Amino acid sequence: MFAKGTKRVLTGIASVGLIAATSFTSAAPASAAGDTVAFSPMSFQIPALAGMFEGFKGYGGSQGLNVIQAPDANFDPTKQKQDLESLITNGTIKGWWSLAAGDPQVLKSTLQKAQEKGIVAVVNGVPKDYGFSGMQPGITFARINYEYEGKQMGLEMARCMNSLKQSSGTVIFGANPAGTAGKAEMEGEFKAALAKYAPKVKIVRSVLLTGDRAKQQTAVRSAIQASPKAIGIVAFTDEGALGAVSAVKAAGKKPANYCIVGAGGGDEAIAAVKANNIHAVAKLNFEADLKQTVDTLIAMIKNPKANGKQLSVPLTIVK
Numbered sequence: 488m489f490a491k492g493t494k495r496v497l498t499g500i501a502s503v504g505l506i507a508a509t510s511f512t513s514a515a516p517a518s519a520a521g522d523t524v525a526f527s528p529m530s531f532q533i534p535a536l537a538g539m540f541e542g543f544k545g546y547g548g549s550q551g552l553n554v555i556q557a558p559d560a561n562f563d564p565t566k567q568k569q570d571l572e573s574l575i576t577n578g579t580i581k582g583w584w585s586l587a588a589g590d591p592q593v594l595k596s597t598l599q600k601a602q603e604k605g606i607v608a609v610v611n612g613v614p615k616d617y618g619f620s621g622m623q624p625g626i627t628f629a630r631i632n633y634e635y636e637g638k639q640m641g642l643e644m645a646r647c648m649n650s651l652k653q654s655s656g657t658v659i660f661g662a663n664p665a666g667t668a669g670k671a672e673m674e675g676e677f678k679a680a681l682a683k684y685a686p687k688v689k690i691v692r693s694v695l696l697t698g699d700r701a702k703q704q705t706a707v708r709s710a711i712q713a714s715p716k717a718i719g720i721v722a723f724t725d726e727g728a729l730g731a732v733s734a735v736k737a738a739g740k741k742p743a744n745y746c747i748v749g750a751g752g753g754d755e756a757i758a759a760v761k762a763n764n765i766h767a768v769a770k771l772n773f774e775a776d777l778k779q780t781v782d783t784l785i786a787m788i789k790n791p792k793a794n795g796k797q798l799s800v801p802l803t804i805v806k
Contacts, residue, residue, distance in 0.1 A: 627795035633669030641680025658719030703730030
């Protein structure tokens, strides 16, 4: 489910892994007594996910958990399934966190085996991703609330356009590539919010923002040249928003005179907001997400037969 559009998620995860790992240096050591839980991402070859393990171990240890690293699935959903089922069968763990699962459907029977043994899990997505209908005992699902993210971005675009007296102005729409997680939800809610709060503002041009920042800068630069009166630019990644800033500057114009709205919330994007180069960024708070995941695992271990929750990664608007 994170096969495409993963970069901004993993960038945030990487920084949180570092923050959390260093924030809890007095955490209990890995050999400390306590309920053992495993961290099972799609691959530990992704530095961001390896960093998140350190954060999980740090905060989890500070809360009395013994956090272990599941064997590296190395992007193989079947291996991830087999490794988790080995930990379940051997009674090694009381729970696990599967971050960026390789293939949710493959893990359905694994989750059912865990339920039978009273072992709990926090997994990405929603119940239907794993073939379930509704919430399940001992399983908490977590996802990014793409609908809310898109709505808040649309609202911020409307506010900016109105504040610059561009209530009937035009916007360049930086579309996500097909297959990007949350594409339909984010883009649909953005457009709905913009139409509601700035009904006369129109999207004059849509460009596909993909690849690295340089490629996205080129795409935005071409759109600016084709639609020189458009001062609104939306991108659903940090790379796209920062590419838009660079494109505006390359065109000899000031980003402060544009309504650039982005999503992700990396350090560079937040610095661009503070410098008045980006109007607003929808920032995903992965540090808060890590904490709520650990707290949820602890609560579920105490009562594994109770239905889990549907969590969302906390989101704030930085402007």
